[in-house]
Amino acid sequence: MVLAIFTETENIHTKQFLNTYKIMGYLNLDTEKTSSTAKELNILLADYHLYYQKLRNFHWNVVGHNFFDLHIKFEEMYDDAKVKIDEIAERILTLRYQPTSNFTDYLKMSNIEESSAGSKDLDMVKILLDDHGKLLKQMRKVVETADKADDEGTIDMVGGFIGHIEKVSWMLDAWSMKRGDNHPEV
Ligand SMILES: [Fe+2]
Numbered sequence: 001m002v003l004a005i006f007t008e009t010e011n012i013h014t015k016q017f018l019n020t021y022k023i024m025g026y027l028n029l030d031t032e033k034t035s036s037t038a039k040e041l042n043i044l045l046a047d048y049h050l051y052y053q054k055l056r057n058f059h060w061n062v063v064g065h066n067f068f069d070l071h072i073k074f075e076e077m078y079d080d081a082k083v084k085i086d087e088i089a090e091r092i093l094t095l096r097y098q099p100t101s102n103f104t105d106y107l108k109m110s111n112i113e114e115s116s117a118g119s120k121d122l123d124m125v126k127i128l129l130d131d132h133g134k135l136l137k138q139m140r141k142v143v144e145t146a147d148k149a150d151d152e153g154t155i156d157m158v159g160g161f162i163g164h165i166e167k168v169s170w171m172l173d174a175w176s177m178k179r180g181d182n183h184p185e186v
Contacts, residue, residue, distance in 0.1 A: 025096055027094070027095070027151075027153075029095075029149055029150060029151055030149060030150075031096070033145075033148055033149035033151075034095045034096075034097075034149050034151060035097065036145045036148070036149070037095065037142065037145045037146045037149055037151055037154055038092050038095050038097035040138070040141050040142045040145050041088055041091060041092050041095075041099075041142055041154070042092060042097075042099060042100045042109065043109050043110070043111070043138055043141075044088055044135070044138045044139060044142055044158075045085065045088045045089055045092070045099055045100060045106075046100060046105065046106040046107075046108075046109035046110040047110050047111050047112050047134065047135055047138055048081055048084055048085045048088060048135070049085065049103065049106045049110070050106060050107075050110045050112040050113070050114060051081055051112055051131050051135065052078055052081040052082060052085060053114070054112070054114065054115050054127070054128070054131065055074050055075075055077050055078035055081060055128075056074075056078055057115060057117055058070070058074045058115075058119070058124045058128070059071055059074035059075050059078060060117075061117040061118070061119075062074065062121055062124060063121070064120070064121050066121045067121075069175075070121055070124065070125070074124075077128075077168065080164075084161060087157060089101075091153070091154060091157055094153070095151075095154070111134045111135075111137070111138055112131050112134055112135070115127055122176060125172050125175060125176045126176065128172060129169055129172055129173060129176075132165050132168070132169045132172075135165055136162060136165060136166070139158050139161055139162050139165075140162070142154065142158045143155050143158055143159065143162075146158070
């Protein structure tokens with residue numbers, strides 16, 4: 001009899017656990033809220049694919065006196081983007097959603113547009129700075145959505161991306177400034 005009561009109590013606990021698991025998943029996060037984060041991460045994934053391919057385009061097609069500077073810098077940047085692409089896709093999987101995986105969809109979803117192969121070196125840097133603004137906007141959307149879901153793991157990952165791309169933007173901006181141009185004093 002005691003055993004029967006124990007089993008019934010145990011069953012209630014198991015049912016409660018399974019119900020909570022269904023809503024919260026193994027991350028103990030509300031899956032309805034994390035689905036919004038996964039959607040925003042998928043847009044960021046599309047953005048990063050367009051950005052990555054643009055860096056390869058610019059790495060191959062840059063010409064002129066800045067060739068060595070920019071050819072090497074763009075390679076460094078696409079190597080970094082490649083790592084981030086994988087991290088974003090695997091974060092979506094960790095949240096138990098499907099990362100978008102083909103270019104037809106990336107082209108439809110991305111905030112970033114493709115560039116032709118014929119841009120001048122300074123224009124390439126300006127185009128990339130503009131893309132960084134778009135990436136930052138999308139990353140901040142991800143953080144805002146993840147914050148509503150108490151999803152600290154996503155916030156931490158994307159927060160690191162933000163700091164990094166802001167620093168690269170400063171460097172590209174400094175590179176494109178004229179000698180003697182200064183930043184405003186605070
Ligand atoms: Fe190369």
